[in-house]
Amino acid sequence: MKVSYFPGCTLKNKAKDLDTYAYKSAEALGVTLEEIENWQCCGGVFTTAKNEVATKLSSVRALKEAAEKEQPLVTVCSACHNVIKQTNHAMQNEKEFADKVNRYMANETPYAGEAEVVHYLEMLRDMVGFDAVKEKVVNALTGKKIAAYYGCLLLRPSKVMQMDDAENPTIMEDLIAALGATPVVYAKRNECCGGYIAMESPELAKKNSNEVVENAKAAGAEMIITACPLCRYNLMKNGTDIPVVYFTELLAEALGVKEDTNA
Amino acid sequence: MHKTYLQEEIIRMSGVNPSKCMRCGKCSASCPAYDEMEYHPHQFVNMVESGDIEPLLKSESLYKCLSCFACIERCPRGVEPAKLVEAVRLTAIRKQGANHMTANDVPALLDDEMPQQAIVSAFRKYSK
């Protein structure tokens, strides 16, 4: 199975592990990730204003390329996923905005949101199947208590993202279970770590992130997994004494394709 | 009631209808930046509705919103307060010289682990 893949700026820099293990795991599961040619940064956050056009063009370019190849567009980073999926939704539903974009890009065939945006987690659940993932596990993580940290961007706004129940998600817990580990459910798993406020008001990021980590630990977690480089940074920076790792790294470990020489 | 141009512009660019708000306060109760904000999400809704926009345009609250979409998700009336915060913020920073953060500010705010994602996100929220 071949899919289009949008890595994003952080996955080629500070979050190489998220990218490297996404590739390795996909290969082990029989999926080829075809990186979008000359992809450009998504910008990190979706601008909800209807008259913002230029900031959404990089997402439309990636979407259009995937649509032309008739492939789903797979993302890994929570932020890229949120921006690209919300942009696609706007292209489908906001005619005036879509017209502006198509004129600006001088698209011969107007793009109207035909591509399907799929997060890597959704790819595992809906295209590969968690049962098939489970069958490929060679290092079952038996006995490990792992907490999934969703943060904001994977799930919200659920009307657009449609990944899972925004208040009671299960997709990452189901992955953890498929890898043989024990998922730990805790209240703060879908509350914000502080995001980019870490630059200007590190104290606020610290407070939010601390609450998440303490809550996960109180529920018995020995490890936290995330899909977001900024969530990982904020949790790591703010005093966690349990590891915070990318879900792709955990997946690669369970599939037996994680090599120490890498990343 | 007659609407001002600014009020109409904020409503148009956000796509939000503030008069749907029933003043339950759930948006503000959900907001992780509540303590840092001078005006809270429900106040953005009420003040845009009444046309009291100038104080919002000048408030640091614009730069405290984390774009976590919790208020959008949890509002029982589908009002989507964060879209108003965004519309007011853009109205503020689109003015010449009104950027909240410039490239010169960035080096002092970095550390070795800070992901690129934080920088591009902050830029998108704080400057034009």
Ligand code: SF4
């Ligand atoms: S999107 Fe902004 S205003 Fe809304 S809950 Fe999050 S931080 Fe608060």
Ligand code: SF4
């Ligand atoms: S949650 Fe919605 S209805 Fe309640 S105060 Fe906020 S905007 Fe108004």
